[in-house]
Amino acid sequence: MALNAGSADPPQQVELGALRRRLVVESLAITLSAAAFAVVYGLAARSAGFSLVEALAMSVFVLAGASQFAAVGLIAGGVAWPAVVLLTFLLNARHLLYSAALAPWFRGRSIPYRAASAHVLVDETFALGLAHFRRVGRFDGPGYWIAAALVCVPWIGATALGFLGGQALPDPEALGLDVVFPAAMAGLAVALVAGRRELAAALAGVLIGVAAALLTQPAVGIVAGGLLGPLVGFLVPDAAHQGAETERIRAGDVAEMLPEIAEPPAERLL
Amino acid sequence: MSTDLVWLALLMGAVTYPSRALPLLMPGVERLPRWVLDYLRLVGPAVLAALAAVNVMVASGTDGRASLHVGVEWLAVLLCVAVVAWRRNLLLGILAAVLLTAAARAIGLAALP
Numbered sequence A: 001m002a003l004n005a006g007s008a009d010p011p012q013q014v015e016l017g018a019l020r021r022r023l024v025v026e027s028l029a030i031t032l033s034a035a036a037f038a039v040v041y042g043l044a045a046r047s048a049g050f051s052l053v054e055a056l057a058m059s060v061f062v063l064a065g066a067s068q069f070a071a072v073g074l075i076a077g078g079v080a081w082p083a084v085v086l087l088t089f090l091l092n093a094r095h096l097l098y099s100a101a102l103a104p105w106f107r108g109r110s111i112p113y114r115a116a117s118a119h120v121l122v123d124e125t126f127a128l129g130l131a132h133f134r135r136v137g138r139f140d141g142p143g144y145w146i147a148a149a150l151v152c153v154p155w156i157g158a159t160a161l162g163f164l165g166g167q168a169l170p171d172p173e174a175l176g177l178d179v180v181f182p183a184a185m186a187g188l189a190v191a192l193v194a195g196r197r198e199l200a201a202a203l204a205g206v207l208i209g210v211a212a213a214l215l216t217q218p219a220v221g222i223v224a225g226g227l228l229g230p231l232v233g234f235l236v237p238d239a240a241h242q243g244a245e246t247e248r249i250r251a252g253d254v255a256e257m258l259p260e261i262a263e264p265p266a267e268r269l270l
Numbered sequence B: 001m002s003t004d005l006v007w008l009a010l011l012m013g014a015v016t017y018p019s020r021a022l023p024l025l026m027p028g029v030e031r032l033p034r035w036v037l038d039y040l041r042l043v044g045p046a047v048l049a050a051l052a053a054v055n056v057m058v059a060s061g062t063d064g065r066a067s068l069h070v071g072v073e074w075l076a077v078l079l080c081v082a083v084v085a086w087r088r089n090l091l092l093g094i095l096a097a098v099l100l101t102a103a104a105r106a107i108g109l110a111a112l113p
Helices: A002-007 A011-047 A052-062 A065-076 A081-091 A095-106 A111-119 A123-136 A141-168 A177-192 A196-215 A218-234 A245-251 A254-261 B004-025 B034-057 B072-087 B090-106
Strands: B058-060 B066-068
Touching: A011 A052, A011 A065, A011 A123, A011 A141, A011 A177, A011 B090, A052 A065, A052 A141, A052 B004, A065 A081, A065 B004, A081 A218, A081 B004, A095 A111, A095 A123, A095 A218, A095 B004, A095 B034, A111 A141, A111 B004, A123 A141, A123 A177, A123 B034, A177 A196, A177 B034, A177 B072, A177 B090, A196 A218, A196 B034, A196 B058, A196 B066, A218 B034, A218 B058, B034 B058, B034 B072, B072 B090
Parallel strands: none
Antiparallel strands: B058 B066
8 A cells, every 4th residue: 555655646746755865865965065264254253252041043144154163263353243243234235135036936935934044045045046936947945945044054054063173073065065165056057057148147146246256355255256247148049949939928926937937948948 | 251242243243144145035036037037147157256366366464464375275176167167076186285285385376385
């Protein structure tokens, strides 16, 4: 009976389970990287005079590595709180882009659900979640929370580990773990490239982002690349989306558009 | 045990949360115009590519000024991109990038002078 029940699962459920397992596998290296750098953060926070509760509060309430590291340095340097808060706002402004890009996928979800999902929307959750939604072809709440848990829980737990015993652990950079984050982001960007438009947007994001970062600040470069890269993508004809597009614009219904957003088909992705 | 900085953490969280939540909570986000959806579809690859590139190509000095960083990390990320494009396997790509970086650093070839 049990075997029969298992084999009677609808094909979509079987495929969804496989895609969630794939999400977990893809998250493994990112989880390891996040944990390794949370250890370093915990150790740095302790060195800067934070208590364990204070170090953990940053990881729970801010949940953003770059701004947490910056805060440790600024606090250790005696910088006033308003300046720390302002820098945090600027460093984390890129999350606006993530939230906007994911918003159409959250169609039909309740406000409390969206509000809770927003708190765990970090770089890695965005990248893993968006790639997963596109593979599935629709929103998958458990998939989103799996991605969030595999990033955020290790980040918070390893903060305590680093605070309490970070001196005994090897330097993540010596092991090459610092390259996991940019490599994962670049790899997941490849997964989102379905045609010339996405490719143009990604390449423009690189060029604009690096140029703006060198002229101003890294955080500004990331936001500039993310905002302006898509405009360059619009300059490239997108043959795949011509044809039925006009009719769907008239319909104006996201429900009809989501299959278009979900392109490319799963086999073309990671 | 000091808890003063918990208040700072709350303030930092308070200025971070709106950027994460506002578009998600925006009324009418379900019925955006087609061109906005097309734009948002391109934000993903653009912002992730920018994030990766800035992470490995731009270094922040102690004075806060940004400078171009040239190192094995460029090759590592490009290797990951190539592996993902070829094999469609992110974990394999990341593993290749980490091994290249660790090996280069072990033999002292991590960064150009």
